Amino acid sequence: MIPMVDLKTQYHQLKGEIDKAVLDALESTQFILGPNVTNLEKELAEYLGSPFAISCASGTDALYLAVLAAGVKPGDEVITTPFTFIATAEAICYAGATPIFVDVDPRTFNIVPELIEKAITPLTKAVIPVHLFGQPSDMTAIREICDRHKLMLIEDCAQSFGSGLGKDKTGSIGDFGCFSFFPSKNLGGYGDGGLVSCKTADNADIVKMLRNHGSKVRYHHDVIGLNSRLDDLQAAILRVKLRYIDRFNQERRRVAHRYSEGMKDLVTVPFEDQKGNHIYHQYTVLTNRRDEIMAKLSEKQIACAIYYPIPLHRQNVFAKQCSNVSLPVAEMIAETCLSLPIYPEMSNDQVDQVIDTVREALAG
Numbered sequence: 001m002i003p004m005v006d007l008k009t010q011y012h013q014l015k016g017e018i019d020k021a022v023l024d025a026l027e028s029t030q031f032i033l034g035p036n037v038t039n040l041e042k043e044l045a046e047y048l049g050s051p052f053a054i055s056c057a058s059g060t061d062a063l064y065l066a067v068l069a070a071g072v073k074p075g076d077e078v079i080t081t082p083f084t085f086i087a088t089a090e091a092i093c094y095a096g097a098t099p100i101f102v103d104v105d106p107r108t109f110n111i112v113p114e115l116i117e118k119a120i121t122p123l124t125k126a127v128i129p130v131h132l133f134g135q136p137s138d139m140t141a142i143r144e145i146c147d148r149h150k151l152m153l154i155e156d157c158a159q160s161f162g163s164g165l166g167k168d169k170t171g172s173i174g175d176f177g178c179f180s181f182f183p184s185k186n187l188g189g190y191g192d193g194g195l196v197s198c199k200t201a202d203n204a205d206i207v208k209m210l211r212n213h214g215s216k217v218r219y220h221h222d223v224i225g226l227n228s229r230l231d232d233l234q235a236a237i238l239r240v241k242l243r244y245i246d247r248f249n250q251e252r253r254r255v256a257h258r259y260s261e262g263m264k265d266l267v268t269v270p271f272e273d274q275k276g277n278h279i280y281h282q283y284t285v286l287t288n289r290r291d292e293i294m295a296k297l298s299e300k301q302i303a304c305a306i307y308y309p310i311p312l313h314r315q316n317v318f319a320k321q322c323s324n325v326s327l328p329v330a331e332m333i334a335e336t337c338l339s340l341p342i343y344p345e346m347s348n349d350q351v352d353q354v355i356d357t358v359r360e361a362l363a364g
């Protein structure tokens with residue numbers, strides 16, 4: 001049996017350190033915005049090379065907080081990718097703005113900079129690229145377009161913790177970076193959690209205020225905010241895991257490269273854009289024979305998943321608004337993509353079992 005992710009093996013490897021961190025946090029009884037949160041934020045700002053890092057309750061909230069802090073207002077438009085998890089677009093809608101979907105690159109599955117530029121209107125306020133599956137979007141081109149048109153740039157880094165372009169980590173390039181600590185993400189807690197990174201003290205102050213009921217001084221409320229804080233317990237766990245994240249990401253790359261070597265004659269294996277550093281949150285191939293492969297994997301008790309089966313412009317919730325929108329690349333990928341098990345603890349033998357099963361499925 002091979003699962004999509006194996007959180008248990010990882011917990012057992014780190015059990016001594018994690019249990020101690022949790023017990024210490026329990027003893028401290030500083031459960032809300034306690035010392036682990038403060039320290040984690042410092043450590044994350046340093047790791048990301050970003051001046052400010054503010055934790056919050058989830059990746060979805062991180063996006064929402066960034067959208068609000070970017071000044072997105074009802075009636076504004078925000079350009080983003082249709083090939084992502086719904087949360088990217090939800091955050092735009094929570095602010096009363098409209099997501100404008102533009103198509104993605106068939107090799108990286110990431111948003112195409114030239115198409116962003118074509119979609120800009122006087123209502124456009126911000127752009128949200130997603131570093132999908134852990135591969136950075138073309139941030140040099142996107143940053144240049146946003147600067148030229150005076151648009152806010154918000155990176156959805158939920159799947160890209162630790163990846164970067166040269167020395168620049170994702171989340172340190174745009175005005176805001178939004179991360180998720182959902183358990184299965186590359187840096188995952190044992191519950192929900194998220195983070196906003198940003199460049200200016202002004203933006204950091206706004207995010208901090210918004211995540212805590214619009215308050216800078218207790219019981220003094222300047223704006224309507226949220227209750228969106230990271231638990232000190234989660235911060236304690238994440239501080240332990242942060243020490244291992246580069247190793248975890250390297251192990252994911254080992255698994256991915258072994259897959260690609262073994263399957264390049266069978267399916268379209270992931271394309272690694274040399275500009276970036278793909279950290280393989282997912283290992284996703286394209287194939288016209290997806291059903292046959294899925295059936296064979298299931299027979300051998302090997303997990304797999306379709307990320308994502310329906311692009312956002314084809315979701316019921318956006319169907320009306322997007323009835324005239326055609327995004328053929330995103331639609332093609334949704335019809336042919338298949339994600340295979342990947343996690344740092346996956347052995348070479350397990351990888352080979354998956355490869356052999358895919359080969360067997362296609363031989364039949």
Ligand SMILES: *Cc1c(COP(=O)(O)O)cnc(C)c1O
Nearest residue numbers: 058059060085087088158180182
């Ligand atoms: C997981 C994810 C989110 C949302 O994060 P949560 O912590 O689950 O709220 C947002 N965007 C993308 C691309 C994601 O993969």
